[in-house]
Amino acid sequence: MTTAIRVEGLGKQYRIGGNVESYRTLRDTIVDAATWPARLLKGELNSRAETFWALKDVSFTLDQGQVLGVIGRNGAGKSTLLKILSRVTEPTTGLAEIHGRVGSLLEVGTGFHPELSGRENIFLNGAVLGMRRQEIESKFDEIVDFAGVEKFIDTPVKRYSSGMYLRLAFSVAAHLEPEILVVDEVLAVGDAEFQRKCLGKMSDVANAGRTVLFVSHNMSAILRLTERAIVLDQGQVAYSAPTQQAVDYYMASGFSQSGERTWNADEVPASAAPFVPLALRVRDPRGEVSDSLLAREPIDVEVEYRLDQDVTALRVGIYLMTLRGEVVFTSFDTDEPKLYDQYGSRKAGSYISRTQIPADLLNEGQYVLGINASAFRVKSYFTDERALSFTIDAMGAAGMHWGEVRQGPIRPQLDWAIQQVQG
């Protein structure tokens, strides 16, 4: 098998704004003055700006026809890696060797112009992505068909709904036929139906023996489409393994393992104000905070937070997810109409919202709990989709007398009746 991408010691340093005022000698000043014209031309007048490594010493190889997943938290360096590989930006250190033409889907709709019609934008966007005019012409009908915008093809795209816009944009990009495809987060677009179509298109590409580098937050898509994955953490490769293992590693890493998650002031974005998350806990029926709980017992969940100002229409809730990132359920503290009326507006102060996950609901395995505080259709104050994880032990749960692993995220105790029917 031949190598498609070889990356060795790749690093990228960014300069972050703001001069660090420091003690300066006359010599510094003279040197600065003397080199001023050169630095002016190089755009380095803020030379004392701080730097940080977005990517550091990343190495891996990717064989032709392989599909590699790249996972990591926001800011882990995934996008920087893809930007370097698609030649948008240059690395600071290291090298990458790419055999074959690269097509990148870093963001769909690049180069779309709102004043131009759908038809014109297909040609423009195609050319931007590196397609030849003949190639675009031969695929034109297919692209329009896939996007489902036949009727509006001669309408300026500024009159498109955002869904139509994204569908058309993805459709153009999806009809690229490079030898190496670099994809970032495109699956986050459109409605569920279109996302299914996109995933289908992606697996077509992967199955056609093309080399794909795929970045996504959607773990089930990563699991479905890729064979191998690397986990990036703070710009470095933290783990590299077959996808299944890498996903498990990623999902289990970095969580609080104590059954409690607390937030420090610097972990909460400024945009969350006036909502201040303080803690998220899970307790067993004896009131103990614990990360290992029994399936046959109810689980108490509490969200502790503070409001620095009165907030109207606030709802505070939890997401429960499997380790794979599939959401099991979402629930909010004002789901109950009575509570919704009572807490239409919450005064400033400290609160705890409590609920209980009923007994005999969850299956054995690891779960991830996230929290969300928002005002429906107004503002999302704070979201942490992976605030803490806990393990469910199936001891004593339904059907445990068969020592098999049950499929599915839930394992409810259902009431069965058995009736012998006379034949």
Added chain:
Amino acid sequence: MNASPKAEAQTVVIQPRSGLAALNLRDLWNFRELIYFLTWRDIKVRYKQTLLGAGWAILQPVLQMLVFNLLFGDLAGLSSGGIPRPIFTYAALLPWNLFSTGINDAGRSLVTNRNMITKIYFPRLIVPLSAVLSGLVDFAIAFLLLGGMMVYYGIAPAAGAALLPLYLLLALVTAIGVGLWLSALNVHYRDIRYLIPFLTQFWMLASPLAYEASEVFTRLPEAWQWLYALNPLVGVVEGFRAALLGTEVYSASFIWVSVASALLILLTGVFYFRSMERTFADTV
């Protein structure tokens, strides 16, 4: 990225560059269709949702011409060398507008196309290049009126009319060279956006649009006359008037000074642009 039959694996090595950048004209050639499409986009979008549409391409130079005539002809009483003043000015405004619109659009082009530059790879030179080239359509439209004026004033194209495309090329080369400098600088220093209007104004006064180039040449000591021709627009405007209206250029050798100056601007512009290119996506 096209599925061409010769699927020979082309290998790209990505690593930090330093020093003077190579021109990489082959890359530019591979992306030639993008030059066409971006130019076409700029042309299409230029007069969208305007009442007069492409009429602006004629109206702008005509209004400029009227103002110039009033100021420099009727009030200041400058000579137009025996040529009817309207056509004397208009013939100079054509290449001037191509140049000034070109450097304005090119100067801002990298910043306005930021979303493309930070998302995908293509030779960045294409962006300011197509910004300048899209001005050619306006030029062609405005040129039609010039033809009409020549008929009206009974001026037949001079023998040197065959040279007109070369003078047009000189204007383009200058606009591209200056545009490359400005666009690359604008990525780091948005001051350029505020500088461009002044630069254009000074440059306009320093070019023989409303007066004859000889007015300046003859006022300079003979040994220093070539300095004025360092402004490539001097060569361009003199050339346009000579080719279309049959005037005499002050000195043919000064045209060559303008050509050399334009080429120097272009070359330094290309190299500066290429060496700054690597940081565009991070800075823009």
